[in-house]
Amino acid sequence: MSITESDKDVRITTPADVCGMGHRMKRKEDPRFIQGAGHYVDDIKLPGMLYLDIVRSPHAHAKILNIDASAALALPGVLAVITGQDLKAAGNLHMMPTLMSDTQMVLPIEKVVYYAQEVCAVVATSRYIAADAVELVKVDYEPLPAVVDPFQALKDEVIVREDKEKKSNHVWHWETGNKDATDEVFSRSSKVVKQKMHIPRIHVSSIETCGMVADWDKINEHMTIYMTSQAPHAHRTVVSLVSGIPEHKIRVISPDIGGGFGGKVPVYPGYVCTIVASLVTGKPVKWIEDRSENLQADSFARDYHIDAELAADANGKITGLRVKTLADDGAADAAANPSKFPAGLYSIGTGSYDMEAAHFEVDAAYTTKPPGGVAYRCSFRVTEAVHMIERMTDIMAHDLGQDPAEFRMKNFIKKEQFPYHSPTGWDYDSGDYHRALRLAMDLIGYEDLRKEQAEKRQRGELMGIGISSFTEIVGAGPSKDFDILGIKMFDSCEIRIHPTGSAIVRIGVQTQGQGHETTFAQIVAEELGLPASAITVEHGDTDTAPYGLGTYASRSTPTAGAAAAVAARKIRDKARKIAAYLLEANEEDLEWDVNKFMVKGSPTRAKTIQEIAFAAYTNFPQGMEAGMEAVNYYDPPNLTFPFGSYICVVDIDKGTGEVKVRRFVAVDDCGNIINPLIVEGQIHGGLTMGLAPALFEEIVYDENGQNLSGTFMDYLLPTSMETPKWELGKTVTPSPHHPIGAKGVGESPTVGAPPAIANAVVDALWHLGVRHLEIPITPPKIWKILRDNGIDED
């Protein structure tokens, strides 16, 4: 790890023993993870537990003629085989709603619509017997033509969803921005660049696959569910609505989660089957996906086909953006976006640039591929938007013969323009884009690199420098616009201070590796002066945590993080009253200092938060409620807008077309920093997950809809060996509307990195007439360009 810039801008107001915001506190959760004592869904073992396994379709599109489970049922230890017919008979459970008010099959009755689709579920007394029984279920199929390409799908020659009233693969059309104004701007702009691009289908590939243990207690009519869930409360509500079990009779526990990245937001058929299996057998039932099932059938991400146009005036000032996009939904619109945003927050695509007008149109198509797409470490299609605008900006700069850094500097929204109202209607809260890019340029030595590149080009060597100056939009979101299935996207925190001055903090969001147990303790430590080490953070159990919408889209800090600060401030208000009573002073005469209230002007007359907490249970004013606790449901007034500038240097092997990322500098601005160590960890991981689609990962189907990349042998997750040394820098521009000025950071690097890498590769090849390369930029793609241009190794 290399930290090229110090923590000089990080705000620290508490001493090390309190360890509030800004301290590099080691993660409280790590001792248990490092020592192998994490407790995941697959670690749950209940007496009498049964196991569920799933029969999957070998076809992308086929009629189901017959399902013969007799041989499977004859195998000793097999208790049941659940089919779509069974689910239908049990109250139309064969279909389920998606988060986007579409429907999706749980188990099919008529036909299958994607490769590896769940066909039926086997329940047995052991995992091994269940796996053997899967082999014994005989399903007769009549193959139907697959439709893999969404443009082809729109011709409606093969209808994917015959169950729907509208016999068409066109799912929806959505627009935002101002069409007329944009057309007008384009008509008078002297320079327009156009580019089509595909943001390929990828998969989150969390280390832990999805799984569940459902435990139906017949006597108490109570369902306990252990689930790989990023949003346990939302899932409890969904389970209640779908199953009819009253919500107070359902407890969802999301234990330690081995990575979510958006893949553990949707409800998958396997979960529903597991719940039904437990209801039917009256026994606890476990279902754990294997790697291939996870990779082949669970929600994908991205898969946007983009057609973009960017306009500029004669001086190279960007004037407008026009974008048409086709989203490949697969067999259902199972995206995990807020309800009112079918294309998520894609309209953030005007990015970091000030322009007069913009217009976005998005259509979605059904294809015979697994449904999705989830917001893979991304605040709902921001990754697609940023790739688009950062590629377009680069193409425009190159086309105008201007340096891409200078071009960006000229077109950035200026510091004094914030809060900035974007042409697509967003109100950017704060930013200083010039400073972030300048810092990145200084850290990497931009001007020298350009000189080196020019010299190398003379010698026929291929080197490229790529920039990405992205703006994120996270923290969904304000209740007036943001809901999921009608539930507003607030989030929550409940704090209880114990008499001896330690505390428990419960939050409505759910960590999957982000370090909530540490950062939320630091937020409360910052506000109350209690040592972060004396604060337990709990989440993931719907019986104890306050209701919240969960962790994804970088929303935990902007929403629940704010709730934690606000709840702590409520406690401080009460503490002031108690302190005034104890000190026999007026409340107005007290002032707060790190961890105590003292009488203004006489610092020896003070009461620490610990003394006050004890008094809250032992010696409080008559008429005051005992105890010290508070809860807050925080409805953010706006989203937050983290940003950054990344610069990447690549060298290309002329013989093989291999790209080597020589250097990568990432300057991030996520507002006030809760814990620089955790932020850097998030950025390291996120950059690696940004490198992945840029150079390696893609889910590939053949023309029959068979998944060709269904194992880690062919779905290429980069390892530490492929990962360059990340060089980090930071600027701090606090969010003006967030209680602690923080913005969220988990996703910035995943969003910002791919275009920096793509831009660097294109930059290395621009003189050969290359304007664009589709990601993942694999060696064969570059090899073709090299040989077509007569370039070979010396």
Add this chain to the structure above:
Amino acid sequence: MIPGKFEYFAPSSVKEAIGLLDRYGEDAKILAGGQSLIPAMRFRLAQPEILVDINRIEGLDYIRELDDYLAIGAMTREASLEKSALISQRYPLLADTAKVIADPLVRNMATVGGNLAHADPANDHPATMLAYDATLVAEGPDGDTIIGIDDFFLGLFETSLAKDQILKEIRLPKPGPGSGGAYLKIERKVGDYAVVGVAIQLTVENGTVTAARIGLTNVAGAPMRAKNAEAALIGNAPTGDILEKAGQAAAAECEPWSDLRGSEEYKRDMVRIVTKRAIRKAVERVGA
């Protein structure tokens, strides 16, 4: 990812193992490092009814330089090859190979014998052993058989070993004066099977190549030698045009197919490039 049912035996001698193979015939499979066999069983691509685990048999895991040759026990793990000073000093082609097979976890288990007996053209040792002109020793009910490497690989996953034979030892000629070797592999990421791999072992005397053997990885249905490339080298100085000729010959004689690793055309060109680079590296080592 759960294999089908199987019965498991762990014999403690080669004789006992051969007895089991003899008794169960086609239903039985030898389990060495398990790094090819177990994944295939987990995907249920292989469903052997009997596993004969040879890991408990003593005396099959060694690296010894004898008077005439280097002897490697079939159960020698890749990690042992990787760490052996003898191998890294005197057998650079083998050292190169062991380092690029899979990842450290796999290499702790995977065996040289299993890598060859599996006869997967995507495995790296076949090309290397072809380049070394290795000799294999197998034991069956009728005693030991010596097999020249050129006669060993018959096709995809197919060798000249009989069902009841166990590969025991791999013998490599000791490096003579003027000899050098190298293995180069293009992979999509670390731990990947080769897009293409080229193994070369050559002898250079007075600036002229007097002997050369080249093996290719993952560009044909079975492990193969690039004989035309060898011919292009032998009798010539290994420089400029000759390298290009050898590279082109190898590119022409391999038989790759298009898949996610690249088109046929791309792979052929990579064979050309990597052959040239491997020769250059081997020649550099002759000097060293």
